[in-house]
Amino acid sequence: MKFLAPLALAATLATPALADLTEMTDAERDAFRAEVRAYLLDNPEVLMEAIAVLEERQANAEVERDQMAVAANADALFNSAFDWVGGNPDGDVTIVEFFDYRCGYCRRVAPEVDALIEFDGNIRYVAKEFPILGDQSLLASQFAIATRVALGDDAYETMSDALITMRGDMTEAALIALAEENGLPSQEIVAALDDPLVASTIAYNRDLAGRLSITGTPTFVFGDQLVRGAIGVDDMQRIVELIRAEAN
Known part of the structure; x- marks a missing residue:
């Protein structure tokens, strides 16, 4: 199996028609995980960016919940x-x-x-x-x-x-x-x-x-x-x- 760059592969996996981790063999799955791990170790800023996006989404969701609660009361x-x-x-x-x-x-x-x-x-x-x-x-x-x-x-x-x-x-x-x-x-x-x-x-x-x-x-x-x-x-x-x- 030919592996995509980890981020591209992640995007591909989000599209069910293109790929599915459950369809990989154990060896392919282990290789995929190793490649993703190696990429993240080489590019730790990607994790920081992902965490920042997550925190922003959580903050926005909290603001929205607060606004709904204020409106209701x-x-x-x-x-x-x-x-x-x-x-x-x-x-x-x-x-x-x-x-x-x-x-x-x-x-x-x-x-x-x-x-x-x-x-x-x-x-x-x-x-x-x-x-x-x-x-x-x-x-x-x-x-x-x-x-x-x-x-x-x-x-x-x-x-x-x-x-x-x-x-x-x-x-x-x-x-x-x-x-x-x-x-x-x-x-x-x-x-x-x-x-x-x-x-x-x-x-x-x-x-x-x-x-x-x-x-x-x-x-x-x-x-x-x-x-x-x-x-x-x-x-x-x-x-x-x-x-x-x-x-x-």
């Missing part, structure tokens, strides 16, 4: 009454953030988000309480949501901003002190901790995160794109510009 993401909305409520681009107050990356990215909102002026921001780092994270989210239930959106923003920069353990005593330091009546907040809306908000966001395969914080949704992990304001601006360009 758009109302829960962008229009849930459970969530506080900041920035420009009528902004042309909505950014959703799943965050945890004890997450170091969330703390790091918070000033970047604030800078984008302030610089752009046309960003609608949706805050998704998503405590995943233990009991103190859960208590902090409960306290923030209870603040909104008891005192409204402005008080929630004050409490949330204070929590994302808070140092030390997030115990109930520490959270009460933090509220008082920021001029918020802690007794009303503590009384609202048992409001069913507090638990419902967290359960709703956890269920939504599961449907979107979100397991870490921060995770952002920019338009129809899921962005996992902390990114800087420059990258945020580029994503927003692309969203606007696609809309026009």
Whole structure:
């Protein structure tokens, strides 16, 4: 049997009418494998190219899955009454953030988000309480949501901003002190901790995160794109510009 160059042979084998490995004798099959192995050892860049193509395909498939998941859950993401909305409520681009107050990356990215909102002026921001780092994270989210239930959106923003920069353990005593330091009546907040809306908000966001395969914080949704992990304001601006360009 006369052997083709390995890559040409691989292409030929993809066409059933031309060749089939199962039709080779054992000796022909061994010779074919030896020739392919020798070619790849002599040209290892071919493997790197193939791996790069595979990784690109996998990344594109993940992006497509994320976009489909975002589309399927758009109302829960962008229009849930459970969530506080900041920035420009009528902004042309909505950014959703799943965050945890004890997450170091969330703390790091918070000033970047604030800078984008302030610089752009046309960003609608949706805050998704998503405590995943233990009991103190859960208590902090409960306290923030209870603040909104008891005192409204402005008080929630004050409490949330204070929590994302808070140092030390997030115990109930520490959270009460933090509220008082920021001029918020802690007794009303503590009384609202048992409001069913507090638990419902967290359960709703956890269920939504599961449907979107979100397991870490921060995770952002920019338009129809899921962005996992902390990114800087420059990258945020580029994503927003692309969203606007696609809309026009």
